[in-house]
Amino acid sequence: MERYVELDQVGMHFDGKKGRFVALKDVNLTIARGEFVSLIGHSGCGKSTVLNLIAGLLLPTDGIALANGREIAGPGPERAVVFQNHSLLPWLSCWGNVHLAVERVFGARETRAQLAERTDAALALVGLTHARDKHPHEVSGGMKQRVGIARALAMAPKVLLLDEPFGALDALTRAHLQDELMGIVEDTGSTVVMVTHDVDEAVLLSDRIVMMSNGPAATIGDILEVPVERPRDRLALATDPEYQRLRAEVLDFLYRRHARPEAA
Amino acid sequence: MMSKTLDIRVARGKAARRALPLPALLEPLRAPFVAVTRTLVPPALGIVTFLLLWVLVAQGSGGSLPGPASTWRAAVLLFADPFYQNGPNDQGIGWNVLMSLGRVGAGFGLAALVGIPLGFMIGRFDFLSRMSAPVISLLRPVSPLAWLPIGLLVFKAAGPASIWVIFISSIWPMILNTAAGVRAVPQDYLNVARVLRLSEWKVFAVILLPSALPAMLTGVRLAVGVAWLVIVAAEMLTGGVGLGFWVWDEWNNLNVEHIIIAIFVVGIVGLLLEQALVWLARKASFGEEH
Numbered sequence: 080m081e082r083y084v085e086l087d088q089v090g091m092h093f094d095g096k097k098g099r100f101v102a103l104k105d106v107n108l109t110i111a112r113g114e115f116v117s118l119i120g121h122s123g124c125g126k127s128t129v130l131n132l133i134a135g136l137l138l139p140t141d142g143i144a145l146a147n148g149r150e151i152a153g154p155g156p157e158r159a160v161v162f163q164n165h166s167l168l169p170w171l172s173c174w175g176n177v178h179l180a181v182e183r184v185f186g187a188r189e190t191r192a193q194l195a196e197r198t199d200a201a202l203a204l205v206g207l208t209h210a211r212d213k214h215p216h217e218v219s220g221g222m223k224q225r226v227g228i229a230r231a232l233a234m235a236p237k238v239l240l241l242d243e244p245f246g247a248l249d250a251l252t253r254a255h256l257q258d259e260l261m262g263i264v265e266d267t268g269s270t271v272v273m274v275t276h277d278v279d280e281a282v283l284l285s286d287r288i289v290m291m292s293n294g295p296a297a298t299i300g301d302i303l304e305v306p307v308e309r310p311r312d313r314l315a316l317a318t319d320p321e322y323q324r325l326r327a328e329v330l331d332f333l334y335r336r337h338a339r340p341e342a343a
Numbered sequence: 344m345m346s347k348t349l350d351i352r353v354a355r356g357k358a359a360r361r362a363l364p365l366p367a368l369l370e371p372l373r374a375p376f377v378a379v380t381r382t383l384v385p386p387a388l389g390i391v392t393f394l395l396l397w398v399l400v401a402q403g404s405g406g407s408l409p410g411p412a413s414t415w416r417a418a419v420l421l422f423a424d425p426f427y428q429n430g431p432n433d434q435g436i437g438w439n440v441l442m443s444l445g446r447v448g449a450g451f452g453l454a455a456l457v458g459i460p461l462g463f464m465i466g467r468f469d470f471l472s473r474m475s476a477p478v479i480s481l482l483r484p485v486s487p488l489a490w491l492p493i494g495l496l497v498f499k500a501a502g503p504a505s506i507w508v509i510f511i512s513s514i515w516p517m518i519l520n521t522a523a524g525v526r527a528v529p530q531d532y533l534n535v536a537r538v539l540r541l542s543e544w545k546v547f548a549v550i551l552l553p554s555a556l557p558a559m560l561t562g563v564r565l566a567v568g569v570a571w572l573v574i575v576a577a578e579m580l581t582g583g584v585g586l587g588f589w590v591w592d593e594w595n596n597l598n599v600e601h602i603i604i605a606i607f608v609v610g611i612v613g614l615l616l617e618q619a620l621v622w623l624a625r626k627a628s629f630g631e632e633h
Contacts, residue, residue, distance in 0.1 A: 134538065153537070153540075154534075166535050168535070183545075
């Protein structure tokens with residue numbers, strides 16, 4: 080399998096007023112093309128930091144982070160991020176938000192009509208053609224997050240980085256969007272790295288689950304393979320013994336082996 | 344017991360209905376009537392109280408301060424011909440207002456032209472912000488009129504000097520508010536810009552400008568307020584045609600009615616400027632602020 084992302088002995092510390100805070104230490108992870116990897120852990124374990132390192136929004140203070148064999152020196156559209164709070168620009172319509180990304184990535188090579196077509200296609204992919212002219216404050220939280228996903232997918236990224244994409248949504252909307260995301264990833268063959276704190280979400284969507292130990296100086300505690308056939312069906316899996324075993328294993332890691340020291 | 348209270352209520356209801364003449368016809372007008380009374384009565388009461396106090400003070404002063412009635416008569420005469428011209432020192436009230444507005448417009452416009460871009464740069468680049476902080480903190484609290492001699496010295500003329508005073512006193516709120524608006528641009532939006540690797544120009548046009556616009560307009564509104572406050576004082580000192588000079592001239596003529604009229608004109612023009620900018624700011628604010 081072709082490696083796309085490689086983290087080699089990566090560490091990250093922040094120098095603040097109270098001295099040095101070591102967030103991550105000795106993180107080693109390789110992600111293959113077309114793989115769906117989840118990062119799970121208690122809050123404050125640095126899972127978002129790992130994502131931001133891959134995105135290039137942060138640069139590691141120790142070790143090396145590579146994407147496509149080159150050192151990650153900063154963010155770029157080939158590593159598209161879907162932000163936790165959607166981060167849509169409120170003064171642009173849903174279409175305008177997606178188009179901004181399309182224009183930046185393909186503007187130099189394609190005609191105006193082709194760019195518009197790409198934007199339309201991305202909105203259609205997440206089922207939002209009807210809301211193209213609405214502004215973000217006029218649509219629901221789930222729809223905003225779908226625009227965020229459309230914006231990221233429209234960049235035709237090499238890897239899609241999702242930072243707790245469905246964390247702020249209600250359970251039903253979340254399930255619906257998870258199914259949609261699974262379908263899109265299946266169709267596009269995208270490489271995905273997703274941060275989550277939802278055990279079911281991790282098991283349902285991932286090929287591998289990266290379980291993080293608690294910070295400070297958090298690192299990868301264990302990596303769990305999820306050898307469940309695709310396409311996956313949430314109803315059938317609910318009673319599947321293999322699925323139950325995997326789910327139990329993640330829970331065991333989170334609540335027994337690496338329970339939060341002062342669980343509040 | 345129960346039925347008795349019920350009866351009473353029914354009886355009261357009937358009595359109330361009977362008490363209102365033409366209920367069916369006027370009923371739809373009741374709600375708007377209440378709304379109009381609620382919005383109009385308190386301000387009207389305030390104005391009436393103000394006029395009463397004015398009458399009392401005028402009478403107490405033994406004739407040296409004119410009351411509302413004589414001021415009104417003088418105003419009617421004055422506004423009957425607002426654009427007459429009897430030489431450089433005797434012109435209609437309209438000319439005075441226009442000249443003052445022109446100076447405010449010039450000084451304020453120049454201040455916006457310099458202050459807003461400067462505010463953007465100070466907000467965007469931390470180094471510039473730290474560099475300019477001591478100078479701005481030092482110069483901002485200076486009374487606007489203290490700048491007048493510098494203006495007279497440099498420009499050797501009254502008109503440009505008063506424009507200079509407007510410029511220097513209205514520039515600070517625009518710099519500071521624009522910079523604050525740019526600094527308050529959510530990091531999420533800037534992260535989007537970083538992931539997309541937008542050019543600095545695109546970042547400005549698509550993210551910084553729309554995001555900082557409401558704060559910027561607040562700065563503009565404060566600046567217009569300051570400029571209008573300062574112009575009267577500046578013109579008193581520099582002379583020429585303008586509201587400030589007119590006030591001073593009428594003081595020398597001991598025409599107190601005209602001074603009071605000038606106070607009202609200054610107040611009303613200031614109010615209109617402010618309202619125009621509030622309206623503009625509302626136009627420019629986006630969904631999420633509502």
